[in-house]
Amino acid sequence: MMTSQSGLFDVAVIGGGVVGCAVARRFALDGARVLLLERASDILSGASKANSALLHTGFDAPPGSLELACMQAGYREYCEIRERMNLPLLETGAMVVAWSEADLARLDSIEAQARANGVDDVRLMEPAEVLAREPHLATSLRGALLVPGEHVIDPWSAPLAYLKQAVAHGAEVLCNAEVLSGRLDAGLWTLETPRGAVRARIVINCAGLFGDEVETRLLGRSDFIIMPRKGQFVVFDKAASALLTTILLPVPNERTKGVVLARTIFGNVLVGPTAEEQLDRTRADVRQEALRDLVAKAVAMVPGLADMPVTAIYAGLRPATEKKEYRVSAKPELRWITIGGIRSTGLTAALGIARHAASLHAGFDDAGFRPVNDPVWPHMPNLAEHGRRDWQADGHGEIVCHCELVTRREIEQALEGPLAAGDVGGLKRRTRAGMGRCQGFYCQARIAALTEGKFAEPLAVEKADD
Template identity: 45%
Template sequence: MSKLPLLLKSAHNNGVTGAHLISREDLLRREPHLNPAAMGAMAIPGESVVDPWLTPVTLAHKAWRHGAKIMRDCKVLGGHREKGSYWLLKTSKGPIKSRLVINCAGLQGDKVEAINQPSPFGIHPRKGQFAVFDQSAGSLLQSIILPVPSERTKGVLVFPSVYGNIVVGPTAEDQTARENPQVHQKVIDELIAFAQFVVPELAEHPVVATYAGLRPATQMKDYHFILDKNRGWVTVGGIRSTGLSNCLAIARRVVKSISTSQSHITYPEQSPKIIRIADDTVEMDGMSYRITHPLARLGFANKRAKL
């Protein structure tokens, strides 16, 4: 509780002026199923939840509709600058020629950065494990419950998904491997116990799924935004979970950094419609996308069952 005023001041300094402190009584009035030992909170009205898979896939789909070419399963193997005019990238699907390269390679960001310069940052993969409760628990929570963050991590959240499940996670476990994060039952048991401490009635509802992901942490907390205009290279690296909510703002900054004349461009909003849900696939405008995120796959499966 003693840290909340400082966090509130930081939020206001960052433009989140709607944030405000609330009493224990107000907190439990809003979330009556929380542990009654709760002492108070900082409320952030603008906080919301999204589908972590459908959001980036929809953005990629809209880019495709505007003329972007998307090459999947295409690994960047190297590259060099040709006579100061364009980049020639070597990939597993052949060479790519471009005047501008944007390195937003996530977990491989430092390796891709080495194509242009010795990378000023190193990727230290940080694993997050999650547990998902059955939709029967959906009425127990309406808000994202976030603990007071530490210097290293935002902490473990208990939050409602867009599909009506309650989710607990992520953990923050540093590792060396950059792929195939494993779920460990001991950690999942600890997450479940924490969720049941925050919302005691969760003990009456089963866990229906678990999963793990990796975020591209570096030796610093901040994002790495590097502009090498002379060589036609922009780096957006070390962006962890907040990249999901900040992606459009990051994109605007990239556009403004490379050409001020382009910064005013807007595109008509064309919301793609999901026209079919079948097994683990959705379709938008005739394009099929395989659902790869466990939470989205579970949500769409439940939605299809209801339909």
């Protein structure tokens, strides 16, 4: 990922999460020269690497909030552009399931909020109807609110596609480029990174878990404090997808937000997240007791899951702040836009947030680039289980990852170009290699060989002696 570092950019986006990728795309399409700076060895390495991969309608978002507006704008734009980018959509719908009298009593107000938020196709369901739709659910359920518009998407191909489109329109991406310091001088920002200094007319802080640190480092103070919230997840074997189609959302209560049980776009079933406040911004460890608890909660909802093996476990940190709302603001005099506190709806809202950022920029005195007339639409490799995969096409070379049927051609393509995978996590997100039930038992040694010399942290440490 080389960049013309001596050059001058219109916009420097700090942070290559889903929000940064969407913002880079928006400004590139609007005609700006964009540079995206990512501290890790690959994009999507922070909060965006671990989420529940849902496309939300915003039915339960705070009425009148920026979050709701961005979610709904993001939802619409995703649906508009996804076919051109070959991005998948699994139209599952969701049910907010009441498991107790107390839950049931709350469904009416959730329905009213959904309608107030413009999500009009929701409706209450009796237990018999819920069980007719999802026959494997525990029969103890008391009712549900159906939200047909909630869907499942690919949480990594989408942001990668956004950034690919940005790159197709001249954006540059610099990984291993944490912003260490910076200064604004005569309307021009100079940002110091381990990969050298870069200059830009505007900085957009999309640094997620480090959003407040970036503000403090560059502006001297931050209007918000990141309070990382850890979420752990368990992914069940693909055979589990025979047990559930509709996303199961919990009825939120005062004490806990509860966990989601949902299909993944890759054909599995996931349960999570936990919500654990912590100070550490980098450590997202999984804990056996929490994972066991998630499995137990999943089994309580869908008893058949008791017989399903666990395929994967993961954890992520959400960039919550001391307040519930998004922390988005513009400081024209500092040539700075802050996009902070996008704690859990970022995947849905990203495209809407990007539009909002562009509208904030319209208030800057030098606003106005020349928008791209005829955008390039990158065609993403399909990783969704329900779509056509590369192994179904001729000439794929060979199957490297047997569990996820990842081909050699897919792996080679993920290691090429300006957005090549920078570490094994990035390769997994781009191809699914090693993400299946054996978790690399069969393919990891082969992938180590195929990726030799390509990753910051190689899979193999050295050659073996004979």
